[in-house]
Amino acid sequence: MKFAPLFSIGAIAALSLIGCSNQSDGDASAMSSQETTTLRFSHFWPATSSINKEVFEPWAKQIETDSNGRLKVELYPSATLSKADVTYEAAAKGTIDIGSQAHGYTSGRFPLTQIAELPGLSSSSTQTGCMLQTLYEDGTIASEYKDSHILFMYATGPGALHSTNKLIRTPEDMKGMRIRRPSAVAGDIIESMGASPVGLPANDMYTSLQRGVVDGLSFPWEAVTTFKIDELTKYHTNIPFYSSALMVTMNQGSYDKLPDDLKKVIDSNSGMALAKKVGEVFDKHDDIALQAAIDKGDQVIEVPDPLNDPDWKGPLEKGTQKYLSDVNTLGLDADGVYEKAKAASIACKV
Template structure:
């Protein structure tokens, strides 16, 4: 049976339990930063339920949402170091650690979360980015939908409107895009955006529509510019030692709940939540500015193209095959669409 934990864990993770036939062999602690009331938490619960049912209860999953077990920027390392057994987290919260994977975050590649999730999972399956994850056991990778700009006081119509504005950014990739637009990017994980907007620490945020609802940001930002500036890549991953120590039949069950099929489910959940987040803003009477052509809009494209080239060139200078990954990502952007 799945459990929702709100207090720090005190039991050893993945403990082999003694006792009757009803006892789970593996009790896995799943840490993430979304609220327990969010749609993404529900999507993760669906995955856990399927895993538990197909293992006949030999695997149980206990959830720690809202950063109750590990803070968002430390979630990946929490799994690596067995503080948590599973996590769903933003790869860019670990700056410069997954640079090839984050190529998918560049402008114009992701049109929907379902398409983006297919794209990033395919890059992993094809071995183009898998070396970045050798210290944990990935379950699946996914993305959110197009990331937009949402501001509290000033509407954004042209790139010049961003000059000097403090905008929350999720990753260093998005920071480079915002810097190219003369904004002042402020790094923070998603749960910190609401109080920062509320207190005036930032002027706006970069988020998909899903995040505007999940983190209540529509309460603070009433101007929305739909541009498809970026996306963010995520992973659900398991502690490597836990997976390696499982008997073969349980490994097969975990494998059956990994990869492209579940990436697609996560993407579909994000797409549905994007629709709900946008409708919430519409119902509140907010200003929604939809840029014609999105990231291809002539007023925005030169700056975004320059930022893309800067990112790819920087990785190539470090000896990483960024252009190869980007070229394949562009192909997958079409075939996954």
């Protein structure tokens, strides 16, 4: 009987310890659920660019706000964390968590997606971005991204022609010129004009023009000011020569390990709304950059509908058919995707 109280005290103490242990585990679990996950986002655009300041920075802040601080996106502009042409692969392999890259920087990697870049399909960044997101969401091009988690597609505005020493009025004027080619699509078209396409990342364009490595380039107007190309070029042919497709993608493992509520934060800040947001920013700055060139006194000519222009129609169609034929030879249905892209173009027309 003398031991009963001692046992009771011991039992109470043990239960107390168990209770404390459970409470501690619960607190640890609660604390763990509030820990901050940092996602590293690499892209090639300069820190001062409109897309970084007006899209990526607000997007990162929105992710942090919507997650109550449990998600933080660290931005690495100017290709400081991954080179411009390997950013998609870096995200797919987990070297980075999120990346943005132009599809054309890895030739042949996204042949179906780049069909949306062909001339005549779009006249604005908003329209091309909508086309790309539509083709991804309906499964037309989704097979090209099985190794990654796409957050949203986007596009620059149409690439006009800009040169340092002469005005390009017709395709004949391009013969013998060295023109920077942003993608295989634009490369085929440049070649069909009799010019020599030169592959260069956007970050290398300024020094290449400065040193005479190239005579000109096909570049969206917004990018002309972003990469300071306006300091070196004074002749501009405002023609929708091609469009440039880009994406923001996330490492699948980085996405999968997030709890469901944080996945929803990522999901709600992805998709068509973001594609259109980027388009609005690019279209606005395209207009600003074009007006700046005019105000500066540069020579600018307009070719708004080249597929119905007698000088430009033939070479543009030749370049288009070459690209589609090359993709068909890979055993892919380039013609079918082209038809779907045209339908999406109409549906996305602003």
